[in-house]
Amino acid sequence: MWSQGWTSLRDAQEWAVPALVDADRDVIIAASTAAGKTEAAFLPILTNLLNDNASAGAVLYISPLKALINDQWDRLSRLCERLELPVVAWHGDVSASKKQRFLKSPQGILLITPESLEALFVNRGSSLPGVFQSLRYIVVDELHAFIGSERGKQLQSLMQRVEIVVGKALPRIGLSATLGEMSLARMFLRPSQPDGITVIESKSSGQELQVQVRGYIERPMQQVISAHGSPSKAGESETEEASDEDLSSSKVSIASHLYKVLRGHNNLIFPNRRQEVEWFADRLRSLCEQDGVPNEFWPHHGSLSKELREDAERALKAGDPPASAVCTTTLELGIDIGNIKTVAQIGCPPSVASLRQRLGRSGRRPGEPATLRAYCHEVPLTDKSDLSDQLREGLVQTIAMIRLLIAGWFEPPRSQGMHASTLVQQCLSTIAQLGGATAAQLWGNLIASGSFASVSKSELISLLKGMGEKELVVQDSSGLLLPGELGERLINHYEFYTAFTSDEEFRLLRDGKPLGSLPVSRPLTKGQRIIFGGRRWQVQDVDLEAKVIVVTAARGGQPPQFEGLGAQVHDRVRHEMKNVLMETTPCPFLDKQAQTLLDEARRNFHALGLGSKPITGSTSSSHLLTWQGDYTNDALALFLNHVGIPCDNTGLSLAIGLSEVDTLKALRVVGELDATDIAPILENVENMIREKWDWALPRHLLMRSFASSHLNLQDAIELARTIGARD
Structure with missing residues (x-):
């Protein structure tokens, strides 16, 4: 501490000393990114190890990422270099000789992933009592990354199994920058005694936040074609025609603005898909080449080789020359990548929690604000425009998420999954x-x-x-x-x-020809309509093993620009979207074009009477706006399909093939259903096998496990009763 020039401890570091130094309780430390959580935990933990000279102590540090382990190994090694305490990283890239040294003398800090800890249990089960005999603490980093997932269930189980091997309860320490409901974090860390956990929440963030949301309007395709002089040739496939969007005005304009405002600094740019990462990285590199300047833009996503990802990380960490990463969620968690000036979000963020995590990378220098630039592209409205476009769903959802971020709210993890x-x-x-x-x-x-x-x-x-x-x-x-x-x-x-499989994408086939691929998080049933590549498609068949969805072209109006293929949207986000549309005052962080688009959405919202009623439509079809999240809307769509009513969850609304009056009648029927009788509701869902070992489950357990993780069945029935009771 003296050599680092510290003159005081931060609040979380000060409060953690009495909580941790005696190794007598479970503790959660919640503090903003770069607030010194690692030191808050390890200064008292290392003190405990050194105070007891009778036996060498050990700490089990569990992290979600190998890259984060490597980063923390470097940080903790500096902290421990004068203490004669070894710091050992344990994962697939670490040599067997280093692992053997720890097994022979198991003391100091062992940094490990849940998967490597699982391998220890399977391969060295009989020797684990000796390996773990000196353990005094279990530390879980990035606690929020585990809650509510298969991997989180695995970690809970492994912590319990470690304690069974040791023969006593060990203090469990959770570290996180992003925790929604603290009760869920407590329940995760120690399911049997959540109320006995000491919680330390840092109050010292107080960081200034700079936000701008920019709006873009897509020009009609004819204008784009004439501008680029590349009309489609007769006989080209629809997929080839759709590739013209790569030259569309909004993407080109967004790339030009990014180039203009980000060059010369370190930044993170988050498009929502890997294909978009590649497109923007290539476009920005091309702009550097056009100007004859060194490239500053690097792609970073899970499909790239380890070497290419590390090239981007090294460029960011070096900081000179400047570097910006165009990335997916791979750079959300706490790998040290140096000082980031701006976080750019292209399209709607996956969630408020994700946006908060991303923004935590920016403005780490003292007195420097965190800076967010969000880019939303919309299409011109016509008489065939979908309700999603009329209400500018992508823009309004982005505004709602930023407002909730500013208010300090973010999604709590969905912890009720059976897994x-x-x-x-x-x-x-x-x-x-x-x-x-x-x-x-x-x-x-x-x-x-x-x-x-x-x-x-x-x-x-x-x-x-x-x-x-x-x-x-x-x-x-x-x-x-x-x-x-x-x-x-x-x-x-x-x-x-590994307790989980990586998110695989389904390939879409039409007449045996590939249309592309997309991740699928919603329940899929045959006959269901989906939106992809700017067109509507109807599902004909689903092959789970081959990860293939066979589709045919579906009838209907112009599909919405906002496809809503990201994370499941929370109830609170949709409530806030309604608030945004109900208001009349300008939004202070929008540019002129974005404000014009919001004004247009608000006019359409009021013209349709959606402030006072949840349904709009014609004599043959309706849109039901529940203003609830996707877990509830997906469940309600399944219930309506179960009672014979054609219904699709389009994101913001449920598209129902009935008039408003008949829709209300159908909702009253759904309101009489039993939420616990799930077998008939889920019998037509084609993609219930989501998790790695689901194939081994008896069907009734598969259904219950799927429903617990992906649907709010009881909420959907109560919602149907409430809306169905309207006159």
């Missing part, structure tokens, strides 16, 4: 660790602790029977469960240790 898929993996892992386990042991080790609290004993027995039928496990005459033939092969495969 039975991860329970399958943890059962196999525990069986491998112990050399066999009884059903009673699995219940005690995995479920009684609270990690899988929503699973009943009868459901565990059903799951184990299903695993037996799939040859994942076998039972000997004493009742001991052992790996089955398939289970043995899977446990010995390197991919076993």
